[in-house]
Amino acid sequence: MPQANAPLEAVDRAQVLRQRIEDANYRYHVLDEPDIADAEYDRLMRELEALENEYADLASDDSPTRRVGARARGGFAEVVHAVPMLSLGNAFEQDGDTDREKYREVADFERRIEQTLHRRQPEFSVEPKLDGLAISLTYENGVFVQGATRGDGAVGEDVTANLRTVKAIPLRLRGEGWPRLIEVRGEVIMPRAAFEAFNERARAAGEKPLANPRNGAAGSLRQLDPAVTAKRPLAFFAYAVGRVEGGELPDTHSATLARLREWGFPVSPEVSKAKGFDGLLAYFRRIGEKRDSLPYDIDGVVYKLDDYAGQREMGFVSRAPRWAIAHKYPAQEQETTVEAIEIQIGRTGAATPVARLAPVQVAGVTVTNATLHNADQVARLDVRVGDTVIVRRAGDVIPEVARVVEAERPAGTVPWKMPATCPVCHSELLREEGAAAYRCSGGLICAAQRKEALIHFASRRAMDIDGLGDRFVDALVEFDMVHTPADLYALTVDSFVRMKTQADERDGSTPETVRQGKVATKWAENLVDAIEASKRSTLPRFLFALGIMHIGESTAKTLAGWLGSLEHVRHTPAPVLRVLPDIGDEVATSIAAFFEQEGNQKVVDALLAAGIVFADEGAPSPKLRDRLGLDVLLDAAKVPKLGPKSTGILARNYASLDALVKAGEHQWIVAGVPQAAATNLAAYLGDPDRMAELREADEAMRRLAAALPAKAASALPLEGLTYVITGTMETLKRDDATERLESLGAKVAGSVSKKTTGVFAGEAAGSKLDKATELGVPVHSEADLVALLTEHGVAP
Ligand SMILES: [Zn+2]
Known part of the structure; x- marks a missing residue:
């Protein structure tokens, strides 16, 4: 039973909680700059709810527990919701051994329905809880006439013009049988891929990235200029119906969703039905397993009693319906502290700042590192060692630091600066001009870049070491046999055989012939020959x-x-x-x-x-x-x-x-x-x-x-001539021909123009040949090319 008189510390604590929650609401809804993690917000809200439930005199109508969202900000007309847009109660995991203990709120919710309606195993319509912005769409005679945000549940903002730009929202209903007036409710979301792409562009352009997809959706919809909204790739899923006039709907929620789909509304493909507590939990787990692979963020699943008659009988309590509940997953954002900021060097030398974090559970995974993307991003967020930060992990994306909780910054922190040298090889880190990225300049000695450097060094257009592919390079580096490209030239047939034996042992793939003592070495001899041959280079x-x-x-x-x-x-x-x-x-x-x-x-x-x-x-x-x-x-x-x-x-x-x-x-x-x-x-x-x-x-x-030579050297024999090579040659590769022609002073161009001296056409020559004919440029055969090269002493 609630007690009437709250002790002084409870009154004070409620006051602190209300202030913190209201501040967070304002930053989130009005400024679009959230400063606390969702999980933290939920904790504050639940603590306040618990206090208000315990002490009746603490409950008040202006408490943040009584509102659904925040008031409309300036710039949009107000829309009064004829049927209030309420939010659902939340159920979280608690300590306990059995499912009914761990998910007590869900068990209580289901039992209350069983008892009130005298039904065993009631049937529910179940769906993922999308993490976006709730909106309402009104259609008159099948035509979209008004769209509004939820706002505080009673009054929202008129965002019709912006919603018209969301392609997933039908401007005119399909099929037939819709009521004269129908208000459809659902969630506008920003798919994860669109969010990542948007932020990648923003970071590259030095602009402020979005904090998370939900803020992306909310911020995009509340743009005063619909053209800006149109550029953001938003999606929409319908999940409920509000006001209905001049028509009938089916008598269950699941049938209504099916009808909405017929009328042209996207409905989540994960929508399903479930019976009783065990059915609900099975659905919760099934969607939980899929959570990371869904193309959008969800923060839970929603259970709704399927039949409307039962819903009416259950009714509402304070702000939430008693026939529906949201069952939440662990939050994708959590607060933790930055213990260090280190530099990671990628395969190609790119330097990425990474935050080392006090370990924290984010969406069911322990996170100890989070990417900070680049130096500009660190500066924009002003992340410092010692800071409390909000870490975000969604889907398969690498965890990232989304923002800093500046209110909790300890004294004496200093802004972070990119170090001058590579942490791996101590060469200089250089900033690429005009780009956000820093790179290690020790390409030949940096262990982080070793594999990439060796693969490039041996590649066909470089030193052309035939047979030394990615697999061998991986093994040579892994077994510490090669540190720099120069080490390749010390390798012998024995070293390669040893490498192969080691790799086979590691993979458990030692061939039977080798076990019998027959070791093939021809391949290794070929490799050593190829390395030897590469010494004569250009x-x-x-x-x-x-x-x-x-x-x-x-x-x-x-x-x-x-x-x-x-x-x-x-x-x-x-x-x-x-x-x-x-x-x-x-x-x-x-x-x-x-x-x-x-x-x-x-x-x-x-x-x-x-x-x-x-x-x-x-x-x-x-x-x-x-x-x-x-x-x-x-x-x-x-x-x-x-x-x-x-x-x-x-x-x-x-x-x-x-x-x-x-x-x-x-x-x-x-x-x-x-x-x-x-x-x-x-x-x-x-x-x-x-x-x-x-x-x-x-x-x-x-x-x-x-x-410099004492006097100008005599011109090369083909100086001033420009050739184009097209089609497939039989006796020599195009690169080879190009190299030889250039060594004689000729230019080899990629396209035919009036200035082209001649075209050498091989098999299956295409448009370049046509162009040459059109411009009257002489066309020669492969044999002509070989003859020309032979004449000047560079025969293939
Ligand atoms: Zn380095």
Whole structure:
């Protein structure tokens, strides 16, 4: 029995709870910025309910336990619900040994119906409880006329225009027999995949991601501009009927849902029927097992007494019907604390911040780590070590930190910063320009990137080590036989046989012949031969094989063609690389940063020591001569107000960087450089770091200039000609043909234009051949190509 007079501490506690719940409601419904986890909200609400039940004088009409949601926020007209949109009572798991103890609230609910209606094993319509926004849709003569949110249950917001953009909602009913006026109720949800895609885009664009799919649905529906709602992929499922005029519905809930489906409303495919307590629990468990694989979030299942006559007899108690209850699953969001923020390095070097958490149960799984996605996301959330955070885990998605409970931040925390070096190999972590991602620059030595680096190194377009596929690389790395690509060259037939034996033992797949002592070694001999053969390579292939970020085959060719030798490539700083064609700031920085890592340089040395040679090394391109010089260096420095005219004057007046520095500001002005530019340059050169950079670049330019051939080399035989290769060749692969033609100075293009010198057409040549005929470009056969290559000494 409730007691009349509550003790003072209970009065105070109720007051605290009400304030906390109202604050949470406001943040959730009005600001769309929830700050506590659902589970925490439920706990507060249940504690308050328990207090109010215990002490009658604590109950009051303005208690948050008496409302369903929050009031409408400004911007939408109000809609009064003719039949109130009430919410259901919730049942949670409790301590206990038997099902009836653990699910006491469900057992009580079912028993009350049995006793009131004098029915054994009553029949229920059962359905998943979708985690979205409850809405009501009114149809007059089969036409959608008004849509509203639930609001506080009595008054909602008119969101008709926004609901019209939700494709799952019928604007006109199908079939026949609908009442003149019918109000259909259901849930607008954001499917998980749409939510993930939306957030991925938001994070990439540096925008605020959605906290969870339910907030995604609610926030989208309550946009003041329906065009914004239209861009969000929302779904809808119907689950109830409100007001009905001028027509009849079936006399059970399940038959009504079937009718709604006929009229064009989506109804959850998981809707079913169940009998008695055991039937309800079986359904609860069945859907619970499917929960992670459903395409949308659910937070429980709902049991509704199926027949309307029974529902009327059961009636309501305070705000909830006595004929229906929501049976909740463990929450997908929980609060916990951040013990550390660490960096995880992915297979390709991407650095992802991960929060190490005090262990917490989220939706039935113990979570100790949660992704923070990237440095921008950490900054946006302002997650700090020591913070209380809300962790979210739904479906198969990796748990993530959804938000921080700022009210619980301890004193003395500091904003998190991305570390400067890789936690695995201690190479520098570099931020990709314009992207949120950081990467480890130690591609050749980083254990986290080892497999990927080896697979790339051995691939056909790189060092082309035939037979060294993913499986062998996995085993070599796993058994610690190879740390860097250079280690491949020390492998022997014995090492491969040992690797295979170990792998077979691990998998329990040792062949019978091996047990009998007959070990096949031919495959290992072939592999060792393939590794040996890869030593005779070309510079572009080798540069590509190193796996430097942003360095594809074409950039590798540019580097090799312009700089001539590996020595120059590996010792040229970014400002000088930048003068090469098609190499922008980002690419130049990436190449230079790669070779700045001592570990990477050591691996390159080891590869050369293993005997890798390039047939095509030589002097830098004579064309480089025009791109070297003091003026180019100063242009790259981007000193404010120091334009190309001024840098030209300086380059003509001073033979070297040293001479320029020695002359000083006054002399530059005398030479014709404007005062402001000269002052800026003096300030620039006064900065020791910048001066060191400039000096390094100057030295690299001098090295290159000294290595240039004395006079322009004679042009290559096919210089200035452009060919297109199409169709399938019999004697040589297209890549191969391209490489040979390019070695003779020709360009090989991907499409035919008026400028094309000729087209080499193999078997089954298609549109490119048609285009050549159309433009009058000469078409040659494969035999012509072979003849051309033979003539110039590069026969296939
Ligand atoms: Zn690393």
